[in-house]
Amino acid sequence: MHKIKSSSFLFYIIILSSCIVSLTNAQNNIIIKGSWAGKLQIQSIELRIIFNVKQDKEGELTATMDSPDQGAYGIKVDKVKFNGIDVEFNLPSITGYFKGRLIEDSLLIRGKWNQSGISLPLVLEWVEKIEKPNRPQEPKEPFPYQSEEVKFENKNANITLAGTLTLPEHGDSFPAVVLITGSGAQNRDEELLGHKPFLVLSDYLTRNGIAVLRYDERGIGESTGDFSSATSEDFAGDVLSAVEYLKSRSGINPKRIGLVGHSEGGIIAPMVALEVEDVAFIVLMAGPGLPGDEILMLQTELISKANEMDEEELKENLKLSREIYDIILIEKDSTIADSTLRKLFEEQYNKMSEKEKEEIGDKQIFIENKIKTLLSPWFTFFIRYDPYPMLTRVKCPVLAIIGEKDLQVPSKENLSAIEKALKEGGNQNFKTMELPGLNHLFQTAETGSPLEYGKIEETFSPDAMKIISNWILGLKRK
Numbered sequence: 001m002h003k004i005k006s007s008s009f010l011f012y013i014i015i016l017s018s019c020i021v022s023l024t025n026a027q028n029n030i031i032i033k034g035s036w037a038g039k040l041q042i043q044s045i046e047l048r049i050i051f052n053v054k055q056d057k058e059g060e061l062t063a064t065m066d067s068p069d070q071g072a073y074g075i076k077v078d079k080v081k082f083n084g085i086d087v088e089f090n091l092p093s094i095t096g097y098f099k100g101r102l103i104e105d106s107l108l109i110r111g112k113w114n115q116s117g118i119s120l121p122l123v124l125e126w127v128e129k130i131e132k133p134n135r136p137q138e139p140k141e142p143f144p145y146q147s148e149e150v151k152f153e154n155k156n157a158n159i160t161l162a163g164t165l166t167l168p169e170h171g172d173s174f175p176a177v178v179l180i181t182g183s184g185a186q187n188r189d190e191e192l193l194g195h196k197p198f199l200v201l202s203d204y205l206t207r208n209g210i211a212v213l214r215y216d217e218r219g220i221g222e223s224t225g226d227f228s229s230a231t232s233e234d235f236a237g238d239v240l241s242a243v244e245y246l247k248s249r250s251g252i253n254p255k256r257i258g259l260v261g262h263s264e265g266g267i268i269a270p271m272v273a274l275e276v277e278d279v280a281f282i283v284l285m286a287g288p289g290l291p292g293d294e295i296l297m298l299q300t301e302l303i304s305k306a307n308e309m310d311e312e313e314l315k316e317n318l319k320l321s322r323e324i325y326d327i328i329l330i331e332k333d334s335t336i337a338d339s340t341l342r343k344l345f346e347e348q349y350n351k352m353s354e355k356e357k358e359e360i361g362d363k364q365i366f367i368e369n370k371i372k373t374l375l376s377p378w379f380t381f382f383i384r385y386d387p388y389p390m391l392t393r394v395k396c397p398v399l400a401i402i403g404e405k406d407l408q409v410p411s412k413e414n415l416s417a418i419e420k421a422l423k424e425g426g427n428q429n430f431k432t433m434e435l436p437g438l439n440h441l442f443q444t445a446e447t448g449s450p451l452e453y454g455k456i457e458e459t460f461s462p463d464a465m466k467i468i469s470n471w472i473l474g475l476k477r478k
Contacts, residue, residue, distance in 0.1 A: 032061065032082050032102070036124035040113055045450055049113065049122065050130060051089055051098070053080065063089060068132075069193045069454050087111065098122060117365025119358070133194040137459045139203040145169050150213070152245035154225075154238050161238055162222035163188050163215025166206040167251055175256035175280070175472060176211035178242045180235075182263030182286075183382070187221045188214040190262065193454035197262070197441055204465040210472055211252050213242055231381040232264060236271040243276055256280050258472065261287055263409060263440070264382070266400075270390045281397040281475055283468055286409045286440050289400075289417030291386040293325040295409060302407040306449040320348065324374065328383050334375055341371050391418060392425035399431050399471045401464065403438030405448030431471065435464055 032053050040047045050066040063077035081088035087109050089098045100111020100122070107126035112119050146167040153160050168174055179198050181190045189196035202212040218225030218238055239259065247254045258281035261269035266287015273279040288295050300321055304314045323344060331337040345367045349357070360366045373379060400418045402411035411434045422430045439445035442464040443456045 031084070032087065035127050035130055036109060037127045037130065038122045038124040040120055040122055042120065046454065049124075051077070051124065065089070065091060066130075098124075100124065114361055116369040117360065117362045117367075118369075119361035133454065134457050135195065135459055136457060137200045138196060139199065143203070143206075145206045150215075150245070151222075152215075152241055154218075154241040157218070157225060157234065157237055159218050159225035159238075160223065161215045161218065161225075161241065163213055163242075164202070165211065165213050165249070166202055167211045168206055168209050171209065172251055173253040173256075174209060174211040174251060175258070175475075176213065176246050176252045177205065177258050177260045177283075177472070178239055178246065179212060179214040180239055180259060180261035180265030180268050181217060182265055183378075185217060185220050185227050187216045190214075195441065195453070195459045197460050200460045201260075201465060201468075204460075204462075205469055205472075208469045208473070210469065211246075213246055215242060229377055231377050232267050232385065233271065233381070235264075236268045236275070239268055239272045240275055243272065243279065253477075254278070256475075256477065258282060260285065260468065263287065266409075267385065267387050270387065270394050273394050273396055274390065279396055281399070281472065282394070283472070284398065284400040284418065285442065285464075285468075286402050286406055287400060287414070287418070288387055288409050289391065289414040289421065291388075292382040292384065293329060295414075296325065296383070297321060298410050298413065299408050302410060303449060306407055306447045307451065320344075325383055328374060328380055337375060338371055341374060342367060345370060388417060388421045391421035394422065394425065395427055397429040397475055398422060398427060399433075399468065401433045401435055401442075401467065403440060403442055403445075403448070403464075404434050404436045405438060405445050406440045407448045408440040408450070433467065435461070435467070438464060 033055050034053060036051045036053065038049050040049055047067060047069045050068065051063050052066065053061060053063045055061055061080040061082060063080050065075040065077055066073045067075070075091060075094060077089045078092050079088075079090040085102055087098070087100045087102060091097060094115065096113065096115035098111055098113050100109040102109050109124040111122060111124075113122040143166070146169060148165045148167070149162070150165045151160055151162050179190075179202065181198065186192070188198065190198040198214045202214050205212050216223040217227060217235070218230060219227035243257055246252055246257050255278060257279065259269040259272055259279060260283040261267070262285040266284035269282040269284060269287070273282050297318065301314065301318060304317065324341065327337055327340050327344070331340060349360075349363055349367070352360070357363070400415060402409060402415055404411055415432045415434060419430075419432045435442070437444050438461050439448040439452065440450075441453055442461050443453065443458045444461055445452050445456060
């Protein structure tokens with residue numbers, strides 16, 4: 001019998017072991033292939049997270065992540081780790097990762113989602129098919145109007161904005177509107193929580209004879225630029241460029257171009273109307289009439305109550321929020337504001353239970369990200385901005401509508417402030433309306449809580465769209 005040297009024998013064992021491990025990994029990988037869906041509970045918002053896992057020809061795992069409620073799809077998972085029990089998905093592009101464990105004899109992975117220092121429980125379940133939410137109002141091609149992909153420049157900011165212009169099929173010299181999105185990174189459809197409000201609204205308006213330009217915000221979708229460093233004033237510059245672009249288009253009456261702003265867009269629209277004398281009208285959809293800090297305080301209180309938060313906890317949250325906003329309002333030196341906020345968050349952290357600390361994760365990362373958000377250009381501008389003085393100077397026709405169940409921009413307080421400002425400034429043509437039963441997105445709602453947004457099938461109340469369309473078409477021609 002041929003004798004094998006010990007060194008050769010060891011070599012063969014290593015080779016054999018490697019083959020067994022590779023085979024085992026390939027078999028394990030089959031187990032985790034497919035789509036794994038779960039829900040993150042972030043304060044009052046419920047977000048679906050879906051990991052789509054595939055296996056390449058070499059047996060290696062690759063994956064992408066979808067966050068359909070935020071309109072985000074195909075986010076690359078940089079690395080997938082799976083040893084038959086433990087699972088890890090790393091997404092450095094969004095500073096996030098998931099770690100979990102496959103539950104034996106079930107199609108569940110139980111673990112935690114970690115992002116920017118915050119750790120949240122997340123249970124993933126294997127699903128054969130991802131059911132898209134029912135959105136019956138979303139228009140389908142072919143459209144009974146012209147739809148054109150367009151690009152225009154904001155030369156002052158040296159950026160290119162990409163969007164969609166829809167024009168009625170028949171006629172000429174159409175009235176036109178620029179749609180202005182709310183806060184947060186928004187694409188041209190203002191896509192959020194499975195809804196596309198601006199797609200639905202633009203479709204309705206164009207079918208009724210109004211041209212519509214909607215576009216991706218700077219740095220979002222196909223638009224260039226940096227979203228993270230921009231404020232409402234910067235976004236106003238983008239809207240100015242949109243107005244100028246519409247003036248250059250044939251088929252549009254340059255004297256009948258107006259602005260329709262939702263939420264933060266309702267702050268931006270008056271800014272632009274004062275910069276361009278020939279803005280024909282503005283529509284404020286859930287536009288604030290109160291200063292930013294007051295809006296956020298009211299928002300926190302109303303949403304917390306709608307979600308049945310304990311009264312003592314709410315009281316503490318409101319107290320902390322007021323302290324934070326006052327620091328930002330009073331302290332204009334960002335270095336001092338940073339130091340003061342850091343001290344406040346350290347004190348709050350020390351008061352937390354061990355369970356709360358565990359949920360937060362890394363203390364320093366958590367505090368750094370909180371301060372980064374609070375002292376960002378956009379947030380400091382919003383907190384300090386009072387729309388009232390600007391509204392007193394608006395002379396063009398104004399329609400201001402807010403849903404009766406809007407918990408983000410409460411109707412009574414804000415409509416009252418808008419009406420008072422317009423009257424004070426001598427505006428001769430305005431209308432303010434509280435729309436019964438509608439929430440911040442102008443959906444027919446039960447409580448108005450953001451928790452309902454994604455669960456409601458209706459994207460935009462037909463009654464609200466009719467009010468906007470009829471008011472625009474009813475304005476006297478120039």
